[in-house]
Amino acid sequence: MSACNEMMLPERLKLKLGQHDLFDRVMALDGEVFRDVPGRKTIRVIIDEQPYFIKQHFGVGWSEIFKNLLAFKIPIVSASTEKLAIEKLGEIGIPTTPLAGFGARGCSPASRQSFLITRDLGDIISLETLADAWLINPPQARFKRQLLLAVAGLAANLHDSGLNHRDFYICHICLDKPALVDGEIRLYLIDLHRVGIRETIRPRDRMKDMAALYFSAMNAGLTVRDYLRFLQHYRQKPLKQIFKEEFQFWQQVQQRAIKLYIKLHRVEPTLAQIGAKLGANH
Structure with a gap:
């Protein structure tokens, strides 16, 4: 050969x-x-x-x-x-x-x-499908919190290891349904054909991934507390330190996510959907 x-x-x-x-x-x-x-x-x-x-x-x-x-x-x-x-x-x-x-x-x-x-991964459900179902049947607070932290941990592991997905939408994160019956939240990351691999992730690549994730979760019914809990677990820092050191970065994430939402839906997301508007005077 x-x-x-x-x-x-x-x-x-x-x-x-x-x-x-x-x-x-x-x-x-x-x-x-x-x-x-x-x-x-x-x-x-x-x-x-x-x-x-x-x-x-x-x-x-x-x-x-x-x-x-x-x-x-x-x-x-x-x-x-x-x-x-x-x-x-x-x-x-x-x-x-x-x-x-x-x-x-x-x-x-x-x-x-x-x-x-x-x-084939078997009996799985994408988080996008799951979030769509939440519009009719909201999840239990404990389950939503556990899932939110699991996604934050997955994202942190991915990015801290030098990888960026480049299509990091919740439709590409799937939940193992049989494991869930046993009380385990097991997530799979799929659709990897564009993944970037480096020693250290570039800030712009991290920003694009997080904006895609943020945008795709806007209709999941997340609260301000949910967003902040995710952010703190993803960065493993106190929120005050995150906003002091990385405020401009997260402002870029939110601005890009809002633009993606407007491009797809032809309407601006509501304040409830984005959690809280990050302004210059935050």
Whole structure:
């Protein structure tokens, strides 16, 4: 296998898919389509009576690469970004979709093909779906507090380890429902194909992640106390110290979140939705 080609598949999957032309066989698999965008498709398949998700990357083309570079963005040209993110999350103790296979073919970044196979997480619910249900049936205060602190801990671990998600919305944080029956709040971070990995997270990357999280939680019925509790747990500092040292940063987070809300909903969020307006005279 050349330096540009990679293949990682367990023997049981090789036996089910066939020993020859494995890469082509995986790229040709059909299943329930969860996402289908230019150059990339996500499907759910059953192999050997086990459910898997397969992300197939077919090549992005030079135009997409140049468009990203001109916008000062790192182009995502293969599934290797998500593979590395899964491995890194495993190292720092953040549960995610378990890696079951990976393959890549081709040296050119524009035409490089790849796939990522992950095991289905089973009975989970996204925090976005959960928050939507809260509009009709508000959660118990204790459960909401525990969940809020769990999300804050996940975010802190992610960012303090040098990672930024780049799509850090609550729809990409999922709750394990069977674990919840046993009294455990177990969260999974998913959709990792754009994750950035560095020794230390850049302030702007942290700000964008937190703004996305803030924006996506605006309709969850959070109170000012909820927001402050989250902030204190995320930063592990007294609130007075946070606002003294980081006020401008959190003001940027809120301003960006409000802009995202207006862009999507064509209306400004209410004061209740944002918790409290951070002004220059706070």
